[in-house]
Amino acid sequence: MTVIAGSAAPSASYQPGMPVVVGYAPRERARALIKAAFPRRRARLVLTRTLEDFESAFKTNLIDAAVVDLGSAQEDTWRVASRAREYPSVPFFGLAALRAAEGPALAQCASCEFSDVLVEGIDDATARDLVMERSFTTRFARALHRPPPSLGLALPLQAAAWGFIVSHAGRPVRTSTLAQFLSVTREHLSRSFAAGGAPNLKRIIDLVRIIAAAELAKNPGYDLRDVANVLGFASSSHLSSTAMRVVGSKPTSLTRLRTVDLIERFVKGHGRSRG
Numbered sequence: 001m002t003v004i005a006g007s008a009a010p011s012a013s014y015q016p017g018m019p020v021v022v023g024y025a026p027r028e029r030a031r032a033l034i035k036a037a038f039p040r041r042r043a044r045l046v047l048t049r050t051l052e053d054f055e056s057a058f059k060t061n062l063i064d065a066a067v068v069d070l071g072s073a074q075e076d077t078w079r080v081a082s083r084a085r086e087y088p089s090v091p092f093f094g095l096a097a098l099r100a101a102e103g104p105a106l107a108q109c110a111s112c113e114f115s116d117v118l119v120e121g122i123d124d125a126t127a128r129d130l131v132m133e134r135s136f137t138t139r140f141a142r143a144l145h146r147p148p149p150s151l152g153l154a155l156p157l158q159a160a161a162w163g164f165i166v167s168h169a170g171r172p173v174r175t176s177t178l179a180q181f182l183s184v185t186r187e188h189l190s191r192s193f194a195a196g197g198a199p200n201l202k203r204i205i206d207l208v209r210i211i212a213a214a215e216l217a218k219n220p221g222y223d224l225r226d227v228a229n230v231l232g233f234a235s236s237s238h239l240s241s242t243a244m245r246v247v248g249s250k251p252t253s254l255t256r257l258r259t260v261d262l263i264e265r266f267v268k269g270h271g272r273s274r275g
Helices: 028-037 051-060 075-085 100-111 127-132 136-143 156-166 175-182 186-193 201-217 224-230 236-247 251-256 259-267
Strands: 020-024 044-048 065-069 092-096 116-119
Touching (some): 020 028, 020 051, 028 044, 028 065, 028 127, 044 051, 051 075, 065 075, 065 127, 075 092, 075 100, 092 100, 116 127, 136 156, 156 175, 156 186, 175 186, 175 201, 201 224, 201 236, 201 251, 201 259, 224 236, 224 251, 236 259
Parallel strands (some): 020 044, 020 065, 065 092, 092 116
């Protein structure tokens, strides 16, 4: 836990936005297992029984991981499983009993590039940890846990704020919530964060959101409107204007830009807002 000079330590009571897990589970047993693995206090679970509802979940939520019941062996099961190729940023997990007869199903999961298969009766107690360790939010926050040196965020308060922002993986972050987490006032936070010529706080929040948008835009299953929707932008136009303002790029360019490219563009004159 980072102690910030002139303030209390970050509030230990705050929890970032709940991770969202979508499950495809026609069987009641599978639904019960998935519910037990992802209780409401630890994750937001979207349980579906049809391909249509499963696909809809990706258009309305920032999905962290998907769990697919393999025990039903219905035609829709493999249509659902094939969506792993449409959303490579989201880890897909199969749920199956450990039987020799399910060898072909496991092979099918491998061909669909699933992250892993959870075994009923064996992985029940650890399923949540296994899934969350590879979730989109976890991987995003881990990859960006330290501020890139070029951003000049070397002070303890700046580093703590950065860590909070990336823990949301592009979801909206309110400065008032961040200030509460850091146990400082909004005024102190905004003034101290931009000390020494560092980028403005709101610009940094927007930069992280654009980095997340670029990652999601690389998914074949998402178009620009979908990315804007799941990240909480008011519209695709809002996402477009933010991308132009923060990194000087059209949103259609996000699919080919890496995080290092976006940060480089940000540093070249887009780090501070006017006024």
